[in-house]
Amino acid sequence: MVTDDSGGETVVRLDGVRKEYGGTTALDGVSLRIRAGEAVAVMGPSGCGKSTLLNMISGLDRPTDGTVVVHGEDVGKLSEKGLALYRRRRIGMIFQFFNLVDDLTALDNVALAAQLTGSPARQARRRALELFEELGIADRRNAYPAVLSGGERQRVAVARALMNRPALLLADEPTGALDSRAGEQVMDLLLDLNQIGQTLILVTHDEHLARRCASRLVLLADGRVAGEHTLEPSA
Amino acid sequence: MRAVWPAARAAVRRRRLQTLVIWLVTLTSTGAIVVALGLVDSASAPFDRAFAKEHGPHVVAAFDPAKVSDAQLRQAARRSGAEAAAGPFAQAAVDIPADANRELTGAVTIVGRPGPGGPVDRVDLWAGRWADRPGEVVLNRQPDWSADALGKRIRLPSGTVLTIVGYGYEMSRTADAWVAPAQMAALRPTATQMLFRFTDASSQSRLRAELSTVTSELPKDALTASQTYLTLKEQIGATARAYAQYLMAFGFLGVVVAVLIVANVVSGAVISGFRHIGILKALGFTPGQVVAVYLTMVSVPAVVGCALGTLVGNVLARPFLRFVFTGPDAGMLHRSVGIAPWVNAVALLGMPAVCVAAALVPASRAHRLSAARAISAGTAPRAGRALGLQRALAGTRLPRSVSLGAGLPFARPGRSGLTLAAVVLGVATVTFATGLATTMTRFGETGDDYDVTVYAGRVSHGRIVEPEHGDRRLDAMLRALPGASKVTARGDVEALIAGSVQPVMFEGRRGDLPRLGDVLTEGRWNHGSGEVVASSAFLRRHGLRVGDRLVVAKGDRRERVTVVGETMETDGRLLVGDWPTFTALAPGEKPISYHVKLRDGADPAGYARAARALDPGLDPVVNGPNSSVETIIGSATLLTVMLAVVAALGVFNTVVLNTRDRRRDLGMLKSIGMTPRQVTVMTVTSMGVLGVIGSLLGVPLGIAGYDLVMPRMANAVDIVLPSSLTDVWRAGVLTLLALSGLAIAVLGAYLPARGAARLTVAEALHNE
Ligand SMILES: Nc1ncnc2c1ncn2[C@@H]1O[C@H](COP(=O)(O)OP(=O)(O)O)[C@@H](O)[C@H]1O
Numbered sequence A: 001m002v003t004d005d006s007g008g009e010t011v012v013r014l015d016g017v018r019k020e021y022g023g024t025t026a027l028d029g030v031s032l033r034i035r036a037g038e039a040v041a042v043m044g045p046s047g048c049g050k051s052t053l054l055n056m057i058s059g060l061d062r063p064t065d066g067t068v069v070v071h072g073e074d075v076g077k078l079s080e081k082g083l084a085l086y087r088r089r090r091i092g093m094i095f096q097f098f099n100l101v102d103d104l105t106a107l108d109n110v111a112l113a114a115q116l117t118g119s120p121a122r123q124a125r126r127r128a129l130e131l132f133e134e135l136g137i138a139d140r141r142n143a144y145p146a147v148l149s150g151g152e153r154q155r156v157a158v159a160r161a162l163m164n165r166p167a168l169l170l171a172d173e174p175t176g177a178l179d180s181r182a183g184e185q186v187m188d189l190l191l192d193l194n195q196i197g198q199t200l201i202l203v204t205h206d207e208h209l210a211r212r213c214a215s216r217l218v219l220l221a222d223g224r225v226a227g228e229h230t231l232e233p234s235a
Numbered sequence B: 001m002r003a004v005w006p007a008a009r010a011a012v013r014r015r016r017l018q019t020l021v022i023w024l025v026t027l028t029s030t031g032a033i034v035v036a037l038g039l040v041d042s043a044s045a046p047f048d049r050a051f052a053k054e055h056g057p058h059v060v061a062a063f064d065p066a067k068v069s070d071a072q073l074r075q076a077a078r079r080s081g082a083e084a085a086a087g088p089f090a091q092a093a094v095d096i097p098a099d100a101n102r103e104l105t106g107a108v109t110i111v112g113r114p115g116p117g118g119p120v121d122r123v124d125l126w127a128g129r130w131a132d133r134p135g136e137v138v139l140n141r142q143p144d145w146s147a148d149a150l151g152k153r154i155r156l157p158s159g160t161v162l163t164i165v166g167y168g169y170e171m172s173r174t175a176d177a178w179v180a181p182a183q184m185a186a187l188r189p190t191a192t193q194m195l196f197r198f199t200d201a202s203s204q205s206r207l208r209a210e211l212s213t214v215t216s217e218l219p220k221d222a223l224t225a226s227q228t229y230l231t232l233k234e235q236i237g238a239t240a241r242a243y244a245q246y247l248m249a250f251g252f253l254g255v256v257v258a259v260l261i262v263a264n265v266v267s268g269a270v271i272s273g274f275r276h277i278g279i280l281k282a283l284g285f286t287p288g289q290v291v292a293v294y295l296t297m298v299s300v301p302a303v304v305g306c307a308l309g310t311l312v313g314n315v316l317a318r319p320f321l322r323f324v325f326t327g328p329d330a331g332m333l334h335r336s337v338g339i340a341p342w343v344n345a346v347a348l349l350g351m352p353a354v355c356v357a358a359a360l361v362p363a364s365r366a367h368r369l370s371a372a373r374a375i376s377a378g379t380a381p382r383a384g385r386a387l388g389l390q391r392a393l394a395g396t397r398l399p400r401s402v403s404l405g406a407g408l409p410f411a412r413p414g415r416s417g418l419t420l421a422a423v424v425l426g427v428a429t430v431t432f433a434t435g436l437a438t439t440m441t442r443f444g445e446t447g448d449d450y451d452v453t454v455y456a457g458r459v460s461h462g463r464i465v466e467p468e469h470g471d472r473r474l475d476a477m478l479r480a481l482p483g484a485s486k487v488t489a490r491g492d493v494e495a496l497i498a499g500s501v502q503p504v505m506f507e508g509r510r511g512d513l514p515r516l517g518d519v520l521t522e523g524r525w526n527h528g529s530g531e532v533v534a535s536s537a538f539l540r541r542h543g544l545r546v547g548d549r550l551v552v553a554k555g556d557r558r559e560r561v562t563v564v565g566e567t568m569e570t571d572g573r574l575l576v577g578d579w580p581t582f583t584a585l586a587p588g589e590k591p592i593s594y595h596v597k598l599r600d601g602a603d604p605a606g607y608a609r610a611a612r613a614l615d616p617g618l619d620p621v622v623n624g625p626n627s628s629v630e631t632i633i634g635s636a637t638l639l640t641v642m643l644a645v646v647a648a649l650g651v652f653n654t655v656v657l658n659t660r661d662r663r664r665d666l667g668m669l670k671s672i673g674m675t676p677r678q679v680t681v682m683t684v685t686s687m688g689v690l691g692v693i694g695s696l697l698g699v700p701l702g703i704a705g706y707d708l709v710m711p712r713m714a715n716a717v718d719i720v721l722p723s724s725l726t727d728v729w730r731a732g733v734l735t736l737l738a739l740s741g742l743a744i745a746v747l748g749a750y751l752p753a754r755g756a757a758r759l760t761v762a763e764a765l766h767n768e
């Protein structure tokens, strides 16, 4: 599941990134380097710009100022279509509220990600089913999101994020809407993924979880990087 | 309940588009309803309404002033059973040379009247004032004329000079001009006019009986002439009556469509708010409060829209109805045309009620829903539903954005159902309206296959001037005039049918074009003596069919005839045969008119002038450009366009809202790598599917509606429509109709989809 195993290569590089929404400054000059295979946890109080930071990296939004370079590509300079292709090929995203398509079954939600890149339906479903089996939700494949539990929905979202073997997995408070047991399971999942080389950026409120699965901690406050810590990998 | 208002206000603010849509739909629909109901109202019995409005006289009687005094007339009127009477008014006949002035020429009837009002025959004084003093005159003119001759003088041959001080109008034509009573002595009156209204004015014989009660105690021969309103009604109402059914059908259609579209949009708003409803409940809103929030949210824009729509409808209806009721006869009805108060009341109270009712149904569902289910209801298809279809589509070779879009509508049957309903309704309506308009136009184009009608006998000074020349000579002279191409003579006589006491009109025709533009609905035209064609209404009234034989009697003469054809005519007394049969029945009876068809390019007015010069007893009337046909075509087109606009707006709005609801989904799809183009394609496909299904259902539904309504409508006025009038569907037109449904759905999806595709994903997701 690793697309880049050259240990020290810089995958993400942010330089002086600012983002303003009308009057509010969500990010105020953020510079950051993330290397392949790293698991970075981003923490900070609510409204400090964590989601905005992820949106900059995933190309869901463009910086007002500064550059975001991922895998040598200047994300801010890509066209809308270029961004779409970039997200398909390099980025997998997990959201706090899952963001599944309500009208599609769990399996089709996941297969969809591959189909967008042009995979035939049959092949996309086969790969999706593999992931469902790995994630332990194979029996829920034909259910619609509305009838799944939060933990199940998030695992479907993880499967969808992994579908195209992304270079970068971004998770925005993936356990925020889950009870602690379901949260643990999702965290374990992310940890496993990182251990087989998946580069991971994780936004969370839970310091315990951050310590468990991240190798580095970035603290944000008022749109700025307020501190960085290297974490001891937990047992 | 204190929390309801802020919550509703916040909801309205958050749903600006939806609020705008509800507002727009209620506005246009209410506007359409006002016009439609105004149309229904005006089209139903236009003559009776106009006549009642001016308290028109059922009988206009002229008495000889030498034989009966005004006092005697007053007393007779009081003693008789008349419901109301006006007069006595002195009446003079004046012949004004054509070169004397432009306003009032020819044989003119002038009546001395103290004022325009009174219990009978209220004159609509539409310009200037009444002639209060000698030396002043008010002209009787339709209000659509210009009043620019106010202040001009008219010099009568006797030397009297009258200044035009006003223009008035009444349908009964009791005078060409009115002056103050004190003026009359100078005009040397020859008759005294009395105007009567009777309680029972249902038939000619009733009116005759009533009049004889009035005159019973007056000197013999005091009554010199009388005319009943039934003749007038026959003339004026004919055109309007023939089209009333079509106009009413349009009107009802407009009302139904507007109500359905409003209901559709409003319930759509409530359904798409289910999740919000759940949140309100979770916050602690009671079910009643939730319903109240939703009703407020929907009602405020709806009520504002209805109020404005009523206003717009009133503004639009006036010129529209005037336009519809323009034409040689219909112009007389102008004054009765307008929006009746009840129409506004219905629009102002009824439409908001419809909106609230439409919101109440889904809102009461929300009322019963548990909070948890409501939160997921807006977005949760039940497992298994549409699964097969989605799977099948996902497996096809279609681009994923297309197959995904095609499957989406089936996942949310509730909302898709509403959208589909809007499309079906819209397409069916426009299909139906197109068919109706086509038939109406063709109906208007039939008949009047001649350019000039030359009446034998001219009314002058209340007396009929007979032609000086004989029938055959007139016929020959009319043929010899330059421009004449075909001449048909027509005569009629009252006769009886053996076994029936109801009199019939036997009409004989002779000449080049005996069909005179009548339309045959069954059988064939009469070829020789002893064959007749009859109106559908006639056949129905007498229980006859084409092929039946009957005996027509006039005095002691009897003619045996066979019905060989049925014509599209509303006159239930009409029987048409050839000239020999006519003269066999009524020897010596002369034609009442000659119908002349001119050569291409000939000037009808010039021909009419030449015909008038032939004989003082001829009265040529130019049929002119058929303005009533133009009216019909124009109004049918306008009504179709109006309905199409309302229907299109309904579809468009539903689709826009539906697409708007999916904004979050679109953002989500973009987050996993859908390009803006794919997002647009997907959304447009999903609505396009509904557009196709809706059109496929809507077109046949519209045709079925037409097939159901059209014959019944014609039946109601005793007409059988020939297939040439009802055969209105052309493949090209139907394809166009179906495509238009699709086009509107696609456009309605394209605009918001493109907007959503352009939105940055962060925004789309953030807004949720
Ligand atoms: N799409 C947006 N439009 C306007 N303001 C936004 C948008 N996204 C985020 N913000 C604002 O930017 C700031 C940072 O938001 P966010 O990155 O979501 O914070 P966090 O994820 O750390 O809680 C907040 O003040 C938020 O209100």
Ligand SMILES: [Mg+2]
Residues within 6 Å of the ligand: A050, A051, A052, A172
């Ligand atoms: Mg956040």
